[in-house]
């Protein structure tokens with residue numbers, strides 16, 4: 001999910017005379033658009049149409065509006081160049097093609113320079129519902145629409161600069177910052193006048209979690225609190241136990257303006273919070289029933 005990771009990029013898609021061999025690289029690649037098969041375009045169409053329906057009344061107005069503005073359609077996998085012609089003049093962001101997850105510092109540097117890395121390949125038909133690594137559908141459909149929003153666009157670039165800084169401070173600071181990304185960019189909810197809505201890309205690209213995060217009584221839904229989030233562990237292989245709710249993208253931007261250096265130092269003295277816990281100080285929208293939760297596996 002374009003989450004910073006310490007592991008090198010594993011490219012599983014290079015055909016050599018020994019067959020497909022894993023190759024490690026971090027290179028930016030041209031989107032090999034003409035190599036997409038009819039199956040690939042069909043996977044895009046199926047996922048796109050399915051999520052379009054699921055997200056009506058569930059995704060934030062801003063997400064849906066910007067998705068229309070970008071002109072993504074179900075009929076073909078979009079070309080990054082076409083999307084860039086709309087995105088660049090709107091907020092200065094551009095999409096770059098990559099093979100998969102990047103080393104964290106590389107990822108941060110791209111974001112700081114308003115380049116959003118998009119995995120060029122799309123999942124296989126048997127992976128429609130779940131995939132453990134980001135693919136083109138997650139990256140494009142999930143992340144790109146909100147890059148059209150000026151405030152969110154600034155937040156993402158500020159996050160990149162903050163990532164470069166945290167990388168220089170140390171691994172614990174990076175853990176704190178990664179949790180912020182996870183609970184906002186990937187799994188964030190926003191409060192609209194007409195109710196809670198989704199803006200996190202990890203949710204909007206998943207049919208099951210789009211319904212679960214809003215309608216299930218199982219998870220906690222708690223008001224955004226920067227330091228609380230930076231202490232909270234999360235799930236990578238199940239739905240989240242807790243979602244954090246922002247009031248606006250401006251709130252997110254303002255709350256993350258302060259210098260995090262003293263915050264990292266203070267957090268280093270405090271324990272992490274298990275993914276499903278509710279604290280006395282939390283602003284609770286829903287206290288989860290915890291139904292279906294695994295007891296272990298928080299990261």
Ligand code: PHE
Pocket residue numbers: 155158159161162163165166180256257258259260261
């Ligand atoms: N203000 C943060 C810092 O000083 C940077 C940041 C901005 C981090 C926005 C996340 C989001 O490190």
Ligand code: FE
Pocket residue numbers: 001002003134138139143186201202
């Ligand atoms: Fe992602």
